[in-house]
Amino acid sequence: MAYDKFTTLTSTAYPLPIENVDTDQIIPARFLKATERVDFDTNFFRDWRYNQDGTPKADFPLNKEMYAGSKILVGGRNFGSGSSREHAAWSVYDFGLRCVISSAFADIFKNNCLNVGVLPVQVSAKFADMLFDAIMADPKTEIEVDLPNQKVTLLTTGASESFDINTYKKDNMLNGFDDIDYLKNIEEEIVEFAKTRPF
Amino acid sequence: MAKTLFDKVWDSHVVRSIKDGPDVFFIDRHFIHEVTSPVAFLGLESRNNSVLYPERTFATADHNTPTMNQHLPVEDPLSANQLNALEKNAAKYGISHWGLGDENNGIVHVIGPENGITLPGSTIVCGDSHTSTHGAFGAIAFGIGTSEVEMVLSTQCIMQPKPKKMRINVVGKLGLGVTPKDVALYIIAKQTTSGATGYFVEYAGEVFEDMSMEGRMTVCNLSIEMGARGGMIAPDAKTYEYLKGRSQTPKGADWDKAMNYWQTLYTEEDAVFDEEFTYEASDIEPMITYGTNPGMGMGVTKSIPTAESLEGGIETYRKSLGYMAFSEGDSMIGKPIDFVFLGSCTNGRIEDFRAFCSIVEGRKKADTVTAWLVPGSHKVVDQIKAEGLDKIILDAGFVLREPGCSACLAMNDDKIPAGKLSVSTSNRNFEGRQGPGSRTLLASPLVAAASAVEGVVTDPRTLMAS
Numbered sequence: 001m002a003y004d005k006f007t008t009l010t011s012t013a014y015p016l017p018i019e020n021v022d023t024d025q026i027i028p029a030r031f032l033k034a035t036e037r038v039d040f041d042t043n044f045f046r047d048w049r050y051n052q053d054g055t056p057k058a059d060f061p062l063n064k065e066m067y068a069g070s071k072i073l074v075g076g077r078n079f080g081s082g083s084s085r086e087h088a089a090w091s092v093y094d095f096g097l098r099c100v101i102s103s104a105f106a107d108i109f110k111n112n113c114l115n116v117g118v119l120p121v122q123v124s125a126k127f128a129d130m131l132f133d134a135i136m137a138d139p140k141t142e143i144e145v146d147l148p149n150q151k152v153t154l155l156t157t158g159a160s161e162s163f164d165i166n167t168y169k170k171d172n173m174l175n176g177f178d179d180i181d182y183l184k185n186i187e188e189e190i191v192e193f194a195k196t197r198p199f
Numbered sequence: 200m201a202k203t204l205f206d207k208v209w210d211s212h213v214v215r216s217i218k219d220g221p222d223v224f225f226i227d228r229h230f231i232h233e234v235t236s237p238v239a240f241l242g243l244e245s246r247n248n249s250v251l252y253p254e255r256t257f258a259t260a261d262h263n264t265p266t267m268n269q270h271l272p273v274e275d276p277l278s279a280n281q282l283n284a285l286e287k288n289a290a291k292y293g294i295s296h297w298g299l300g301d302e303n304n305g306i307v308h309v310i311g312p313e314n315g316i317t318l319p320g321s322t323i324v325c326g327d328s329h330t331s332t333h334g335a336f337g338a339i340a341f342g343i344g345t346s347e348v349e350m351v352l353s354t355q356c357i358m359q360p361k362p363k364k365m366r367i368n369v370v371g372k373l374g375l376g377v378t379p380k381d382v383a384l385y386i387i388a389k390q391t392t393s394g395a396t397g398y399f400v401e402y403a404g405e406v407f408e409d410m411s412m413e414g415r416m417t418v419c420n421l422s423i424e425m426g427a428r429g430g431m432i433a434p435d436a437k438t439y440e441y442l443k444g445r446s447q448t449p450k451g452a453d454w455d456k457a458m459n460y461w462q463t464l465y466t467e468e469d470a471v472f473d474e475e476f477t478y479e480a481s482d483i484e485p486m487i488t489y490g491t492n493p494g495m496g497m498g499v500t501k502s503i504p505t506a507e508s509l510e511g512g513i514e515t516y517r518k519s520l521g522y523m524a525f526s527e528g529d530s531m532i533g534k535p536i537d538f539v540f541l542g543s544c545t546n547g548r549i550e551d552f553r554a555f556c557s558i559v560e561g562r563k564k565a566d567t568v569t570a571w572l573v574p575g576s577h578k579v580v581d582q583i584k585a586e587g588l589d590k591i592i593l594d595a596g597f598v599l600r601e602p603g604c605s606a607c608l609a610m611n612d613d614k615i616p617a618g619k620l621s622v623s624t625s626n627r628n629f630e631g632r633q634g635p636g637s638r639t640l641l642a643s644p645l646v647a648a649a650s651a652v653e654g655v656v657t658d659p660r661t662l663m664a665s
Contacts, residue, residue, distance in 0.1 A: 019515040020392055020492050024629040029608045033263070033277035035237035035284045047631050052617070076515065078393040081426065081492070082629060084328040084342030085235065107362075107396055107428055108328060112344035166360065168220025178346065180246065183354040186215065186223065187251075190356055193214045193225055194252065198460060199318060199449060 003117025005176040009098055009145045010155070013072035014061045015135045021075055022082035023109060027091045040087055041094035062095075066139035074131050074143075075102040080109025089113045099145050101152065103128040114169050115178060121145060121152055127161045130154065147173060201469035204433050205364055205399050208339045208464065212322045214356060221358040227321040229256040229351045230307045231294070233263055233281040234610065235326030239348035240288045248353040250292040255355060257316055258289045258296040261306045262610045266573050266600040269299050278611065292352075305576020305602040308332040308544035312416065313578050315445025319434035319461040324351060329544045329626060331422040334431035335415035336438055337464045339399070341429040362428045363473040365398040366466075369406040371480035376660040378554060379414030380546060380624065380643035382406060383421035384486035384496045386478065392494040396426035398474065401466060406480050407432050412441040413550035420545045421626060424493040433465045485659055487531050488628050488641040491519040495628075499646060499658050503529045522630050523638050524618075531640070531656045538621035539570040539651040540633070541644055542600075543607035546624035547575030549582045551644040556591045558648035558662055564596035565654030571613055572597055573605040595652070609634045622650045 031043040049060050056063045073092070079102040080088065089112040092100060098118060103125040105113075110120045123131075134141045134154055142155040147170065153160035165173075172178060183190070202210070214223040231239075236258070243250070250256065263278035273279040282299065289296035297303040303310060308329055311317040319337035324330060326348045333340035347357045367386060400422055407415060415432050422430030439458065442448045449457045484498040497504070503520070505527040506513040520526065541547075541555050552574065564570055572592060574580045580602065583589050592599055606613040607625035609632070615621045617636025624647050625632075628639035642650070645659035652662070 017514075018518065019512040020494075022492065022627075022629045024608075024627070024632055028631055028635070029262075029610045030635075032234050032610060033275075033281055035281055036241060037238045047635060052635070077512070078396070078426070081392050082328065082627065084326060084330075084344055086238075086326075086344035086346060089344065104393055104396065106393070106426060108342055108344065108423075111359075112346070115344060115346035166220050168217050168358075179358045180242075180248075180346075180350055180353060182358065183223065183350060183356055184248070187354060190214055190223070190225070190251075190354055194355060197225065197227060198457065199227065199321065199453075 003093070003176055006098060006117065006119055006147055006173040008147065009071060010142055011071035012067060012140060013074050013101070013131070013135055013143050014067045014070050015132050016061055016073060016075045017132045019076040020078045020081055023080060023085055023088040024082055026080065026088040027085065032085060032087050037090055039094065040091040041096070044091040044095045069096070071097055072099045072101060072143055072145065073097050074128065074135065075100055077102065077104045077125065079105050081106040084108045084112070086112045086116065089116045089118055092118050101128065101131065114173070117173070117176070119145065119147060119173060121163045123152060123161050123163060130159060201467035203364055203466040203470040203472065204337060204401055204431060204464055205339065206470070208320055208322065208337070209361055221360045223356050224359045225322065225356055226324050226351050227255065228316055228323045230311060230323070230325035230330070231256060231258045231285070231348060232307050232325070232327065233260050233285040235345050236288065236348055237281060237284045239345050239352060242349040243352055250294065250352045252355050253293040256294045256352065257311070258285055258294050259304060259307050259310055260285060260298050262604045262608065264299055264603040265612050266571070266603045266605045269601045273299070302577050305578065306544045306547060306604055308420065309547055309575030309579065312336065312412070313445070313576060315442055315448035318442070318448065318457070319438060320464050324357065328423045329420050331427070331429040332416050332420040332544055334419040334422065334429050335412060337431055337434035337461070339429060339431065342423065362399040363397055365395055365400045365427070365474040366472045367400055367402050368404040368475070368477040369402070369480055370404045370477060371406070373406060373480045373483065376485050376645055376663055377483050378643040378645055379410055379417040381483055381486045383418045384488065384493065384641060385483045387421060387425045387493050388486070388496040389478065390425040390494070392424060392492045393426040395422070398427050400427045400430040402430055402432050403466070408435070411550060412437060413548045416548065417545055421493070424626060434461050485643060485646050487646060487656065489523065489525055489531060491522055491628055491630050493626065493628060493641060495519065496641065499531060499656070503527055532658060534620070534656045535654060536568060536622050536650055536656060537619040538615050539568055539647050540573070540606045540621055540623040540625060541647055542571065542573030542575065542605050543625035544575065544604070545626045546644050547573060547579065549579050551624065552579070552583050552588050553586070554644040555648040556588045558645055558659055559595040559597065559652055560591045562595055562652045564651055567654045568651050570597050570651050571600060571606055573600045574602050576602050606633050608632060615639070622647050622656065
């Protein structure tokens with residue numbers, strides 16, 4: 001699944017300061033019936049974004065004009081808990097986001113994001129709170145996510161924090177590679193290994 | 200260095216380790232279903248790859264399937280389209296496919312063990328987070344995304360950093376009416392939905408040793424709900440007895456060889472875990488959830504905690520209770536319910552139907568309750584009939600439906616309407632999980648049965664004692 005390379009991203013951000021946002025909220029199960037990966041932005045946060053009659057909920061951050069076009073989402077603790085559905089990560093990407101910042105991510109969601117070109121940036125709870133405060137105070141607040149230097153900076157104050165990502169995944173994101181490229185290159189080694197498995 | 204069960208299984212599947220990166224991790228068994236596989240097959244084709252080991256992948260239809268009239272064409276065109284795509288892809292690449300109507304069909308995590316595909320010491324993945332179920336057999340099993348489904352199809356490997364290790368011990372004996380589901384919901388309430396994030400859990404202690412294989416599957420199934428990548432339990436005599444003679448298990452000399460290997464699968468005494476917790480079985484009572492994540496659970500006789508008594512996230516907590524239309528301090532006992540759901544990969548096995556029937560036998564379903572009883576597979580249906588449980592179910596005013604994921608995630612026709620309250624034996628009570636606007640209380644088959652006959656949330660012990 002090809003995606004655009006990720007180097008340094010500077011953008012305003014959508015704030016979503018709710019804990020334990022699960023994948024069923026990010027994309028409800030009834031929208032998982034596609035057999036192709038197209039248009040997953042339409043139902044991104046469907047039930048939080050729209051009323052039952054299809055009108056947008058004005059107070060939901062993703063609907064607020066002042067944040068429109070942001071490429072970063074700052075989410076609450078334990079973001080992406082629940083299902084392994086990669087559709088959740090696709091909908092983040094298709095909505096136009098390239099980075100989610102949170103003080104904690106669920107494992108499978110984080111992994112899925114990395115596989116589809118969305119950078120999950122884990123920061124301290126204190127730094128996340130500072131980002132929320134800054135965005136709420138001024139929606140034009142810009143955040144810089146510098147993948148080569150593994151650093152996230154609040155541009156208005158210059159406050160920054162470093163984040164972790166393993167070297168392999170970082171190289172993939174920087175170059176737009178994915179795991180299949182790597183695995184296909186070592187297929188002979190895999191085939192030899194498979195012969196040693198008892199069942 | 201002394202090894203844990205997890206170390207032994209993980210380390211024996213590493214094809215190569217990447218410095219400061221993931222392991223190239225070999226997968227023995229891969230389950231696919233109609234929802235998370237179609238895009239993986241498209242990816243495979245767009246790269247001109249093929250399926251490297253089709254015999255290691257098994258396909259079943261479950262998430263989208265109706266649970267009534269399965270002999271008729273599937274009405275929802277989108278569901279039918281996904282089911283057709285799975286059938287077509289399986290046929291094209293020579294993958295075993297147990298589609299709708301096949302005698303082996305059922306929920307992926309029910310049919311894997313049932314057919315002996317799930318084996319101790321193996322690695323199992325599926326594009327479904329409840330793949331952790333298979334850890335009950337001493338396998339490393341976990342959910343993956345669609346990109347990884349494509350990786351496994353084309354290379355039989357995924358790339359994963361090795362998780363940290365946690366051991367959870369539950370010691371002592373469980374009380375009356377306390378089931379494996381309650382043990383799991385108790386642990387999740389203690390750990391919260393993120394307590395085990397980054398870890399792989401081994402369950403140990405008397406309670407798990409005493410537990411049936413079905414019970415162990417229920418506990419391992421729910422490991423993901425505390426954020427763990429998966430959970431596992433060391434194989435023992437009970438495991439081997441369950442597996443022997445199943446259609447896909449090794450036979451004859453291969454069985455003996457496998458047994459020799461399986462008996463090495465235990466955590467050595469000096470092995471060290473990154474985290475360890477011990478809980479007392481006697482502290483666990485039948486559980487029920489009251490909020491919108493599986494960590495928001497409590498003993499069925501308790502009252503909903505106040506926001507101030509919990510750590511952090513008061514706004515999120517109040518949003519959650521607001522969605523459920525509950526208040527801090529509410530008692531759950533006696534709350535009128537609209538729906539009961541018995542089934543899912545958590546509680547759709549024969550033992551769950553036995554437990555449900557032990558309560559409803561000789562009683563009647565409350566008129567105000569709609570109940571959906573959905574076996575996890577055709578084999579479970581057959582067993583229900585062989586044991587005469589179908590008669591008990593019918594006499595008590597219930598109907599037995601056909602196998603599938605059903606109202607666990609409402610991708611099919613079984614949806615709880617907005618605002619309605621459901622006691623569900625499934626695994627998630629997220630907002631809208633059982634249908635937009637639906638409200639879910641997670642509980643054991645015993646709590647579900649007692650609530651189904653009383654029409655209100657009921658402590659099953661009051662019916663068991665009488």
